[in-house]
Amino acid sequence: MKKWILVAVAVFFTVLTLLLGLGLWGYQQLQQFSRSALVLDMPQELQLEHGTSYHRLGQELQQRGLLQYDWRWKLLGKWQPQLTAIRSGLYEINPGDTPLSLLTKLVVGDEKxxxxxxxxxxxxxxxxxxxxxxxxxxxxxxxxxxxxxxxxxxxxxxxxxxxxxxxxxxxxxxxxxxxxxxxxxxxxxLQTIWNGREQGLPLETPYQLLILASIIEKETGKADERSLISAVFINRLRKGMRLQTDPTVIYGMGDAFDGNITRKDLQQETPFNTYRIPGLPPTPIAAPGKESLLAAAHPADVKYLYFVSRNDGSHVFSETLAEHNRAVDRYQRRRK
Structure with a gap:
């Protein structure tokens, strides 16, 4: 009897050792599987429809060649069941993603x-x-x-x-x-900038400031010129002079604009032809950024009434028409 007991105990411990060894091997395999990078060298989109199961996901990943859908994938879901609560949506799989990191992304709904x-x-x-x-x-x-x-x-x-x-x-x-x-x-x-505007501007509403800012935005891309451009238009408005700005004319022409403005275009009666109408056009002509809004609200303290392009993105500013005509001759008509 003692002999059979000893044999049984030996068999028990042998089986137990085998099971423990198998369990340890399986755990190591599962750890390695869950933390190994998926097989891809560039991002891929993954669209999960509502109701997609954990196992259907594993099959799709295998069809894409990203991993092997085998006992390790199935065991991972048993071992960490919270990873199976995947959410629908459009996701991005990136190089370096692992089964564990991907599933974590899908569970929290970290969509692309x-x-x-x-x-x-x-x-x-x-x-x-x-x-x-x-x-x-x-x-x-x-x-x-x-x-x-x-x-x-x-x-x-x-x-x-x-x-x-x-x-x-x-x-x-x-x-x-x-x-x-x-x-x-x-x-x-707009409201914040209007509230903090310089006092005494010839603008009656925030909307008029928005219109002016849109013209400034179209006239220059140079940050240090915005307040100067603003000053020219503000000074002209104060004197009752027409703005005479090409971007408003172009906007009013719509699809008819082919890249050039002719003398005939400048004579057309449109609500946006500031060579013909007094004051501001009826609406903005583009989307102004914050810097142009600020420039409209805080023009430079200068007496300029004119400006002309140097054809390099910058402008020459003048106080008198005579100065302006000389600048036009030099930079537009190419006269010495």
């Missing part, structure tokens, strides 16, 4: 993010064409108008009312929600 930039100086029409080309973004036919209506802006004139900035989104995001952020940001910036 996209971004777009609304560039200052562009029109609503240009922005809309740009937005229509972006991936995974839900568009409606007139998103800018839609946002105005949702925000109770009854003017139905979206030009200049959206703040140029970079915005992030997830797949399936409605563009209107992002443009709402842009609209509200512009209203906040």
């Amino acid at each position: 993010r996209f971004s777009f930039t609304l560039v200052e100086g562009k029109t609503v029409k240009e922005w809309q064409q740009y937005l229509q080309q972006l991936p995974h973004l839900r568009m409606d036919p007139q998103p800018f108008i839609t946002v105005l209506q949702q925000q109770g802006d009854t003017s139905a004139k979206p030009e200049g009312k959206f703040f140029p900035d970079t915005y992030q989104y997830r797949a399936g995001t409605d563009v209107s929600s992002l443009l709402t952020q842009s609209y509200q940001m512009m209203q906040q910036q």
Whole structure:
């Protein structure tokens, strides 16, 4: 009897040792599997539909050649069941991702993010064409108008009312929600800058400041010139002079503009032809950035009434028409 007991004990410990060894080997294999990089050398998108199971995910990853869907994948789900609570959405798998890091991403819903930039100086029409080309973004036919209506802006004139900035989104995001952020940001910036404006400006409303800022934005890309450009227009408004700025004429021409402004164009009666109309045009002509808004609110303390391009992005500023004509002769007519 003692002999059989000893044999049983020996067999028990032998089996136990084998099981422990097998368990340790399996644990090591599982650890190595869960922390080994997936087989890919460039990012891939992963679209998980609602109801996709943990096991269906493993099969798809195997079909892509990213890992082997075997007992290790199945055991990982048993060992850490919280990793099986994956969420639907569009994700990005990156080089260096492991089964464990990927599953963690899917469980917390860390979906792929996209971004777009609304560039200052562009029109609503240009922005809309740009937005229509972006991936995974839900568009409606007139998103800018839609946002105005949702925000109770009854003017139905979206030009200049959206703040140029970079915005992030997830797949399936409605563009209107992002443009709402842009609209509200512009209203906040405009009101703050209007409240802190220099006193005595010939501007009656924040909207007029917005219009002026849009013209400044189109006239120069040089940061140190914005306040000077602003001063020219403010000085002309104070004197009752016409602004005579080409960007407003171009905006008023719309699709008819072919890259050149003719004398005939300058004689056309349009609401945006500041060679013909007094004061500001009726709406902004583009989206001004914050620096142009600040320049409109704080013009430089100078007496300039004219400026002309040097054709290198900078301008020559003049107080008198005679000085201005000499600058035009030198830089535009190429006369010595």
